[in-house]
Amino acid sequence: MSTTAAPAPGASRGDLARLERHWGETPSVRSWLTTVDHKRIGRRYLVTAGLFFALAGLSALAMRTQLARPEAGMLSPEEYNQLFTMHGTTMIFLFATPMLFGFGNVLVPLMIGSRDMAFPKLNALGYWVFLFSGLFMWASLPFGAAPNNGWFAYVPLSDEQHNPGLHMDVYSLGLLFLGVATTAGSINFIVTALKLRAPGMSLNRVPLFVWAIVATGFMVIFALPALNVDNAMLFLDRRFGTHFFDPEAGGNVLLWQHLFWIFGHPDVYIIVMPALGIVSAVLPAFTRRGVVGYPLVVLAIVSISIISFGVWVHHMFATGLPQLSYSFFSAASTIITIPSGIQIFAWLATMMLGRLVLRVPLLFVIGFIVTFVLGGLTGAMFALTAFDQQVTDSYFVVAHFHYVLIGGAVFPMLAGIYFWLPKITGRMYHEGLGRWAFWLVFVGMHVTFFPMHLYGLFGMPRRVYTYRSEAGWDGWNLVSTVGSYVLALGLLLVLVGVVHAIRRGRPAPPDPWGGDTLDWSTDSPPKPYNFPVLPRVRSLHPNWDGPSRESMATGAEPDRVLADGRRTLRTSELDGRRERAVEMPEPSFQPLVLALAMLTFFTALLLAWYPVAAGAAATVAVTLAVWLWPPRRPDTEVGVSA
Incomplete structure (x- = not known):
């Protein structure tokens, strides 16, 4: 049993019993399939993304060997x-974003x-679609039909003439399927953060992690349609003979790269x-102060989310586009470093x-800063057109984006795992084991x-499965392979540490670190209803703020207990002013049925x-109609007057 906070005096025992009755879920197969609890869904995302990460990591070890x-x-x-293709596709689409989501x-x-969340059933749908799309893509590997043209799938190498079989059909349909989950999750985050904040949580009191998630949601909404259109056109070219990317029929091969x-x-x-948001969430607990320059950090998050849409030709400096255009994109690629x-x-x-408390989460944050800065330095070098053209398609590029993505995403994720593991599981991790894991991961990386x-500067091209010894790359490649096994050992120790914590870790108190955000004011793990009394926020650091904490414990207003149903508060977008209580949906099979119908549709395609695809599409339409059909109101029941 984990150590939990005392019952809130502002909520009576009767209130707590009603909250448990309305929000609690009895452990069962039915509950497992129908849950809409954001915490259970979030844990599933973390575990499933971790499994895909393991598959992608084993692929990487095979390639390095x-x-x-x-x-x-x-x-x-x-x-x-x-x-090679499944490694990159999984790391980008099936691990990084779902893990952070x-x-x-x-x-x-x-x-x-x-x-x-604002839309709990949509949240459940997002998870099932993510799971099924990942299985859809990985199931092709044992049959020798997995995607095989790189995670970027450049045409014309990915068209039917140069790449027959189902390989790139799996890629295009799998990513279209996955796009449903990513879009649904992004919409849900945006609406949740804008409309369900606690009373008093105005925009200048929103945690930086939430700002990062919301910015990510907006980026997904605007960026993902281009990829979806690209994949749809690729599938149509391959399956039905359209010519979007065929120059002989008026198409354009560079259209794929642009989109x-x-x-x-x-x-x-x-x-x-979101990984940067994790860093901003971890630091206050281990420095004993808030992040310096909160308004500037928020401005930086918003600026990056906008400027990032103006640098895509940064990846196309060697494609022969007009030289004048390169100068604009080179400038944008430089500006985004600010x-x-x-x-x-x-x-x-x-x-x-601050006053540093050197625990494992902070070690991974420091490792992130070192690694991400090094990756950023080479990123600034790529902003220079002449240098970019010299090292394009070399292993120098591979080194750069692994420094950015492992340093910028994986290190913060590991910091977040150790930081929130007590909150999620109610158990503390083993500090010594965590430190060993950090050093192995850091050195191995x-x-x-x-x-x-x-060896990228020495001329080794990327995307090659072998090379000759005369080139002189063999020693460096051997060093990289040894390092990959050290890195894998460190990640294995992370897994061992998590399992050890769950099975044998000591019970975690509600706030083992002295965190500043509201998540540390709840039990470890949190109750199904999260808060017995919804808080009234009075500062940027509500868990360090006496009045904010007291609002959850004493003198509770009845309209913040909301024990007479599955209800939470809706507030205004800017100032967090209370608007009204809103009903949340009950657990449902609809998300699972809809995701299964989609899986059938894409598999049939x-x-x-x-004909099977048409039947599955009809099932999708019927399920959506049932889902969206307005519920019967009590005043419209038969025999009840208006």
């Missing part, structure tokens, strides 16, 4: 291409003082932005002015990827079973 020595024969070219699902309602990178460069920040630098300096100032800068 193949490249450890010249002309190795462990993998055939076809096997290497499929593992998992943190958002668990934490956003807790941080803003709500009892659930892909209009999504792809914001996607770098879609991945990194808001990123503002956040770095704000975190450094916070650490310098740099030993793996730093040499890639060197892949296998050209078009």
Whole structure:
């Protein structure tokens, strides 16, 4: 049993019993399939994304083993291409964003003082679609039909003529399917953060992590349609003979790259932005002060989310576009480093002015800063057109984006896992085991990827499954492979630490770190209804603020207990003024049924079973109609007068 907070004096035992009755879910198979609890869904996102991360990591180890020595024969070219593509596609689409959305699902309602997400059933649908789309793509690997043209899927190498079979059909349909989950999750985060904040939580009191999640949601809404259109056109070209990317029929091969990178460069920040929010959430607990320059950090988050849409040609400096256009995108690629630098300096100032408590989450934050800054330096080099053209498609590029994505996303994720593990599970992790994991991950990461800068400059191209010994790359490749196994060992220790904490960790108090946000004012793990009394926020750091904490414990107003149903408060967008209580939906099979119908639809399209696809589309339409059908109001029941 975990140690929990005492019952709130502002909520009577009767209120607590009614809240438990309305919000609690009896453990059962039915409950597991129908839950709409944001915390359970968030945990599922974290675990499922972690499993996909393990699959992608094993693919990477296989590739690094193949490249450890010249002309190795462990993998055939076809096997290497499929593992290479599934590694990149999984890390970008099935791990990074879903893992961070998992943190958002668990934490956003807790941080803003709500009892659930704005659209709980849509939240459940997002998870099921994410799970099924990932299984849809990975199920192709045992049949030798997995995507095989890189996570970027450049045409014409991905068209039917140059790449026959189901490989890239799996890719295009899988990402279209996954896009449903990503879009649904983003809309849910935006509405939740704008409309379900606790009374008194005006925009200048919103936690930085929530700001980062909301900015990410807006970026997804504007960036993802370009990728969806791209994949739809690729599938139509391959399956039905359209010619969107065929120059001989009036198409354009660069159209794929433009649409892909209009999504792809914001996607770098879609991945990194919530991770930066995790850093801003972790630092106050281990520096004993708020993040320096809160308004500037918020401005930096918003600026990055806007400027990131103006730098996509940064990825196309070697495609032969007009030289004049390069200057504009080079300037934008340079400018975007400014808001990123503002956040770095704000975190450094916070650490310098605070009183550091060196625990495992802070170690991973420090590792993040070191690694991300190094990746940012090479990113600024890529903003220079002449340098970019020299190192395009070399291992220097591979080194850069792994420094940015592992340093900028994975290190903060690991910090977040250790930071919120007590809150999510009610158990404390083993500090010594966590420190060993940090050092193995940190050393393994740099030993793996730093040499890639060197043999990239020495001429080794990316996307090759083997090489000849005369080139002189073999020693550096061996070092990278050894580093990859050290990195894998460190990540395995993280997993061991999590399992050890769940099974044998000591019970966690509600606030083991002295955190500043509302999530640390709840039990560990939180009750199904999160807060017995919804808080009234009076500062940016409500858990450090006496009046804010007292609002949850004493003198509770009845309109903040809301024990007579599954209800939470709706507030105004800017000032967090109370508007009214809103009813939240009960657990339902509808999200699962709808996701299964979508899975059937995309599988039938892949296998050209078009009548089955039509039937599945009809099932989707019927399920949506039932879902959206307005409930019967009591005053319209038969026999009740108006």
